[in-house]
Amino acid sequence: MPRLPWRVAKLVEIRQETATARTLVFQIPGWPGHLAGQHVDVRLTAPDGYSTERSYSVAAPEQGDRVELTVELVPDGEVSPYLLEILEVGDEVEIRGPVGGWFVWRPDHTTPVLLVAGGSGVVPLMAMIRARRAAGSSAPFRLIYSVREPDQRFYLDELANPDPGLDIAYLFTRKTPDGWARPPGRITQADLTGASTDIDSYVCGPTGFVEAAADHLIALGHAPDRIRTERFGPTGG
Amino acid sequence: MGIVSRGFFGRRREEDVKLPPGQYLTHDFPVLSAGPTPRIGLDRWEFAIDTELGETHRWSWPELLALPSETPTVDLHCVTKWSKLGTGWQGVSLDVLMENVETGAEYALAYSYGGYTTNLPLEDLLDGKAWIAYKYDGDDLEPRHGGPARLLVPHLYLWKSAKWVRGIRLMNEDWPGFWETAGYHNYGDPWREQRYQGD
Ligand SMILES: Cc1cc2nc3c(=O)[nH]c(=O)nc-3n(C[C@H](O)[C@H](O)[C@H](O)COP(=O)(O)OP(=O)(O)OC[C@H]3O[C@@H](n4cnc5c(N)ncnc54)[C@H](O)[C@@H]3O)c2cc1C
Numbered sequence: 001m002p003r004l005p006w007r008v009a010k011l012v013e014i015r016q017e018t019a020t021a022r023t024l025v026f027q028i029p030g031w032p033g034h035l036a037g038q039h040v041d042v043r044l045t046a047p048d049g050y051s052t053e054r055s056y057s058v059a060a061p062e063q064g065d066r067v068e069l070t071v072e073l074v075p076d077g078e079v080s081p082y083l084l085e086i087l088e089v090g091d092e093v094e095i096r097g098p099v100g101g102w103f104v105w106r107p108d109h110t111t112p113v114l115l116v117a118g119g120s121g122v123v124p125l126m127a128m129i130r131a132r133r134a135a136g137s138s139a140p141f142r143l144i145y146s147v148r149e150p151d152q153r154f155y156l157d158e159l160a161n162p163d164p165g166l167d168i169a170y171l172f173t174r175k176t177p178d179g180w181a182r183p184p185g186r187i188t189q190a191d192l193t194g195a196s197t198d199i200d201s202y203v204c205g206p207t208g209f210v211e212a213a214a215d216h217l218i219a220l221g222h223a224p225d226r227i228r229t230e231r232f233g234p235t236g237g
Numbered sequence: 238m239g240i241v242s243r244g245f246f247g248r249r250r251e252e253d254v255k256l257p258p259g260q261y262l263t264h265d266f267p268v269l270s271a272g273p274t275p276r277i278g279l280d281r282w283e284f285a286i287d288t289e290l291g292e293t294h295r296w297s298w299p300e301l302l303a304l305p306s307e308t309p310t311v312d313l314h315c316v317t318k319w320s321k322l323g324t325g326w327q328g329v330s331l332d333v334l335m336e337n338v339e340t341g342a343e344y345a346l347a348y349s350y351g352g353y354t355t356n357l358p359l360e361d362l363l364d365g366k367a368w369i370a371y372k373y374d375g376d377d378l379e380p381r382h383g384g385p386a387r388l389l390v391p392h393l394y395l396w397k398s399a400k401w402v403r404g405i406r407l408m409n410e411d412w413p414g415f416w417e418t419a420g421y422h423n424y425g426d427p428w429r430e431q432r433y434q435g436d
Contacts, residue, residue: 008240041318041432043241043259050247053259053318078248078261086244094239099433101419102271207268212382216275218403224273225352230270
């Protein structure tokens with residue numbers, strides 16, 4: 001198998017998702033395509049040759065040579081502030097991938113799916129939702145999406161009118177919209193009940209969130225080998 | 238050198254330590270696993286070495302703790318880019334566990350509670366290069382970091398250090414493990430940046 005090459009990726013479009021997150025659409029000549037749930041490595045290089053790499057999930061299914069990422073600001077970070085505040089349309093970075101053959105959803109899967117997102121962990125799950133739509137799949141999907149506050153939700157307009165067969169529940173950990181029945185708080189077992197346990201689950205977000213959500217699913221009787229997890233970072237809500 | 242990204246100068250270089258290519262330094266201890274964290278009762282816990290000749294050597298939890306242990310201080314390099322330096326562990330060297338194991342095998346497959354597997358050449362487990370570790374930073378190893386015990390093979394990317402290790406199978410042929418069949422490199426040397434197949 002040949003080495004996954006670094007490819008030059010030119011930023012062609014920016015969409016602001018929240019005050020601290022934006023979607024970056026890159027054009028990458030020769031891109032081999034990818035599956036929903038996979039990630040890429042992004043490499044930045046300084047004029048003196050210093051370089052650094054980070055992983056980012058792809059936010060949308062394969063669409064030719066276009067690759068979409070959604071990046072959330074990690075204050076004081078090295079790479080995310082650059083991608084959010086400095087990178088402009090026309091600028092170039094290097095990307096290689098796709099990477100990861102486990103945390104993926106394939107459009108020919110008909111099994112019901114539970115997606116559980118914490119914060120920016122929604123990104124690869126959104127790729128699955130979009131891949132489902134693009135394929136005209138009728139696999140039942142349920143998204144449970146936990147964020148600190150209402151205005152931190154990504155893809156809000158797109159998720160406001162969910163595709164048929166896609167059910168969405170928001171959880172707020174710090175502040176809810178007015179009149180919201182569930183008080184603010186971290187994900188509990190009760191938030192995950194209701195669904196059959198004969199489903200495939202994808203859980204993605206900060207480590208603490210993923211640990212908690214996966215433990216709740218197991219306590220509810222889900223088989224551990226049907227819970228796929230992706231952990232983005234050490235901390236966060 | 239890669240193409241220069243306009244306006245990027247880097248923020249981390251003041252740390253100025255020698256890291257494998259593409260890695261950055263962290264002081265946290267991030268977690269990476271493909272699934273939920275399994276919980277294993279110590280009364281049921283065991284570690285086994287299965288040889289290519291069909292023999293199995295087993296250790297219960299008290300038997301493992303009764304073996305002579307070492308306290309290696311090692312650097313960790315995760316394929317997701319973070320490196321953590323100078324981590325302190327306690328565990329039993331594979332040299333001790335292999336002492337009475339008769340084998341001519343060249344390959345090993347570590348397997349874990351929860352079903353995880355990872356493969357490596359047997360020689361990478363010997364000569365003071367690998368441990369079954371049960372304490373981290375002086376405390377019992379937390380489940381999320383692989384407790385009660387994990388394999389520790391710090392000279393390879395951390396996915397080779399199987400968490401929740403349950404045994405090691407010795408084989409005449411190489412048998413790719415979980416990440417190795419999902420696009421990751423078969424050997425995983427961080428200093429040669431062997432992250433993915435073909436690297
Ligand atoms: C497989 C994978 C997929 C990922 N996909 C995405 C994605 O789609 N969108 C996205 O925004 N990020 C994603 N990440 C996280 C991303 O790789 C970076 O870790 C993140 O952007 C921070 O990088 P940085 O250089 O800005 O911060 P750094 O300079 O690396 O870190 C600065 C400080 O913040 C802490 N920190 C690092 N990462 C995080 C984090 N994620 N949350 C909270 N604190 C953190 C560090 O420990 C450090 O103290 C993914 C990570 C992995 C492993």
